[in-house]
Amino acid sequence: MAEEHAEGRVAVLTPLYERLVMQALMSLGTSAPTVLTICRPGKKPLLEAPAQWPVQHEPTWETLPARATELLASKSVLLMPPWGRISSAKRSAGKAPSQWEDAVLRSCRPASSDSVLGFLVPSQLCASEAPWAVALREAIAEHWDTLLVVYGHGAMQGFDPRLETAAVFLRARTVDQPPLKIFRFSARDDEAAVEKDFQGLLARGGGRTRHGYVARRRPDPAASLAFDLHDPDIEDRRSDLAGFGGVRLLGDLYHQLPTLHLADAKNWTCSAEDPGAVRLLGGRDVGRDGTIAPVTEETLWGRVPESHLLAPGDLLVRSVQHPTDPGGFVVAELTPQDLPAAATHMAIPLRPRPGLDAQQRRFAVLFLRMPLARKLIGLQAGLHLGGSKLRALPIPQPDEALAKVLDDVTAARTRREEWQEEADSLLASVFLDRTAAAARSRIIASGRGLRLRVEAASLLDDLGHTVRTRFPYPVASRWRETEAQTSAGPSQGAYAAVLDTTEILLCYTAQLALALAWSSGIELGSATAIKDKLSAGRGGPGFGDWAFVLQEVSTSRKLRALPPGHPLHDLRSLLDNKETAQARQRLSDRRNDQAHLRRIDPVDLPRATSEALADLTCLLEAARFLADWPLLHLTTVRWDALTRTAALEYRELTGDHPVVPTRTMTVPRNDLEAGSLYLRDSDHELHLLRPFLVGRDCPTCRLWSTFHVDRAPKGKVILKSLEHGHVVEDASLALRASLEHVQLL
Template identity: 55%
Template structure:
């Protein structure tokens, strides 16, 4: 019985559109007498197209030249391969279609042909495929490659095909368009529309395809993800974690020969009760969550030489993966721990052993990355099994110092929570273990008290007010505490004023950070001119609008786009970059202006105004949470060790709503730190000088240590104003005025 295969309805529609746009006509179809590796299976042309009698494979190239002289052609060469003497199919260059493709010649400069091939012919990097594409490229330019799984009926749904549109070789290479039919498909009409838009494009990317202005050489496999602009961008973005290494630079790769059959044949199988038995880790044992499943009744045990067993720190990966269809996960990967040993890997598991010992954050980040869909995408064409070559070349991110610290802290927190959970479980289970109910009751109450206090303290961290009062820099935390106190006291006028004051001082503090950090980068913002003019005026210094201008300019300044990823300005710039924060800032600014110009809120409407204004302030503070990771530091003493090339630094971390904090000690590689000056410490631990934009002094009015910024520069003196309470400090030193001139404020 003769069976036929044909293009699916969607594939037929897309190919027809391709011919209409690229060849201005419907094609004739030329196919082989036996299309696929199955007796009697032939390719059937769409009804609307003229079909030429099927020919033996070795006549297709010559016949295609004759037909191309009269119009466009769809060529469907046989996908069969020569067989070896034992009946097995040969691979690679022994495919008949490779010889057909190499032999095809365009009869005229305007000939147009599309070829239906297995996708592997165009995506594989293997020598036979690269050679075929190279010889084809001597005579043809590739205009379009259309990929899709399930494009042909009577073929397995996972079988990926490619329809390649070719034109005779021209002096100027045309742009190359690549399209992949999504699988599974949700909306055929949307796929068709996106395909039509792609054919009209001369650059860029659509939903399911993209245009390559500079097509790769034919020696490179053109699998869809390899040159996808979205994937290339995400690959480059990996460097944002710190660094990127090929997996093969960090690990050696092993695949043990221990299949079930080999173990059985070698009489190596044993049981868990055997002291010499080793647990075999098979693909099903590597779980999606990155763990190795505990032994079960189906677990195999065997006697394996010690040098072929797994070691703590090894990574194990399932070798078998689902081809063609992108799963919602990446490689099934797990890190081997001490609790998993002794163990060995089966032949369907790839073992990665670190070349050098990895830190816990390194190993953790690599394992997490390998489990993402991006890792599977970057590993190369979708094949049924993971290859050593693909894994070796796979780029993986390496954490920088800040991310390493964060991962360490998260791991420590996870372990601490687990200990607390175990402690709580132990207390609960001990209820009926005491000799008397009274003793059991007392034990639960006493032992549970510390646990309850820990939970209460942890819960407070989700409260924004608590975070601001305890972790934000002192000037902001002090103002926030003042606002909360005024609101709770019920004095509406004082509460409303405190909200507006806090909003202004929050922007002022962050603006001072921007001015100090941009000055250190030799960048001058345009907003500095307005601030300089107001300082020189001598009557009223810069205010709410000036600080907002600084932050808005920083958010959009191109000069700041190329800063290192960990530079604190990258976080600071986001404060007003969000529409909700900018809207809240504008509303608070208008309220501040109304208040200053005696357009005060009516007492009856004041409670509602307080609610709305405090909500806007809260929105701003939420966007300023990065301040908790950028501590304000006052250096109290510095002792430089010339031989060690480090400085012992005593400092006060001014976090929270009170200036009385303990003195701490750290080491620094810098020998230019200033005793008595304020610094910003970033997430990498680097210190950034804030003087003279912000200075710390005892206030002459309230005798409290306070932070000050330049407010006015009348003749003969510089007047600084406190961020905490608005008191002023006058400095008549010529050096101070000269210093402000050096930074552009005078």
């Protein structure tokens, strides 16, 4: 109780918290409140009211509810808690932890329909899902509507700065319940910004500010009012989880194992030396790094039923989140080295259900450790995590493409660890040979492989190397020319090579966009413009046309309805930000100047080449997704009607050279054609590129090349190579018919 606090220790609201509380009450249409608290004559309250506010002290908590109702007849009331605890002898299971919360708030009644009541409590009362907190919120909701909750971290001077308090504002219950607003700030935040943000929230009827929001739906009376639980941004992210491939509840993936309560320790604890003793793991044994802490003198041991024993692959989650814990849940996946063991009630043990594969387990653990997982439950630091809430947590499920990437990343990490172990072993063995000459020879020979691996891996961070080796052949070959030209210093050839590579990058990606849009049944206005130019028999499409296609793709609403993994979404990202759009525009201007004989002066050539190369690099960086989209030339297709699969032979035209080995694969499709070009996207789906892109030998240079339609005079089609600009005339009716079919002619 209030009189139990240490003599002379008085806490006060911070000035910012005072102002926020007053603004909240004023926004509800009331004047300055009367502060009502408990304090015996001659004593000081543990929490002191602001000096300028009228205060009434009651000697005991029993008289508070009646006094509050009396005052509410003419003014608003702000209840200031005693912040004391009743003795353990007075507590009972499921009851509130203090007389203030359990007795006073249950008994306060509005005096009229305009009555406004505010109170300051620890945030656990609003956020906890313990039975006493749920019952108390339900009791309050019988007579009051909760209008506003203001969480303050470190908002009480004189208390532990980690303490989070809640200022709750109620109005007499009505049939048409008003919206709920929730706000949260910290003493570390800028006061002026917090106050301005709070004023903005009070004036809102919906939406969100930086520190607060208006809940989209009024929670049930029993529901936790934890800040994150009803945040519109968190709700949006909850809905967005399906974008990973699917969503399942954690309880569908794992089932919870029984635990041992420490209150019954005398019934099952023993010493480590006793036969059958197993380690008892609690929350403090789960390390933040995802491992189980080593055995210490404080480790508990016990004899437990077989149903309680943990197994490799089981998860152990801390039941209580410490304020200094990382954003997500602290969880460890048990290994054989951690066993035999069982869990106490301070941790939640979870076992994978049959059929749960390694990818799903890995993804679940990754998500549990993310801050979003904790926010979806609304768990605040210091509160106990219930197993039912954890089992109800939505867990995103990776689709096939994402699962493969995660497998590759995991394999890369394993390979890196193997290399590190090999390097450590090599370094430790330097002086183990019988002679220095033998050691020198062995170290040089053994270290050569390690050095080559590291050099090869480091090249992957080099954008130029990635473009040259992993981008599709038309772009990679042009980039090779650019690197060769620019390496010799600024020149007209280097400057022209940069602009040529830019045009081919835009041309290639635009052709992909046209082909993918056509196959998806989406009509692009930019395709109509190209059709008009080709049908008129004028000069073929160029830099501006390709840019027009990509600009339309980046802004078209038609494309938003496509599935999340469709490759057109990546193409949309190429020019959808200010930086890449401006880089493209500058390069377009330079290309126009070149075409209209506005040549760069030799004095300005070094700067112009450097700036153009920087803009091209910006576009290539944005187009990194091309490294995951190999260009395939199908050479043979054999359909097996019995197995309903097609055996393919193909050349993967990746990198800066067209001479590549023939590979094979099997796909469950019968609509593939030999001789055509295909894009293989990140999901390993094949997309036909004919007739937008055509692969054939060039009659001029005798090299295999990639062509697009450049002109279409009567009875002919003129194709132009992306790699070197050579043209070839095609008078066949088949190609022209294909172009007419996709409405390019």
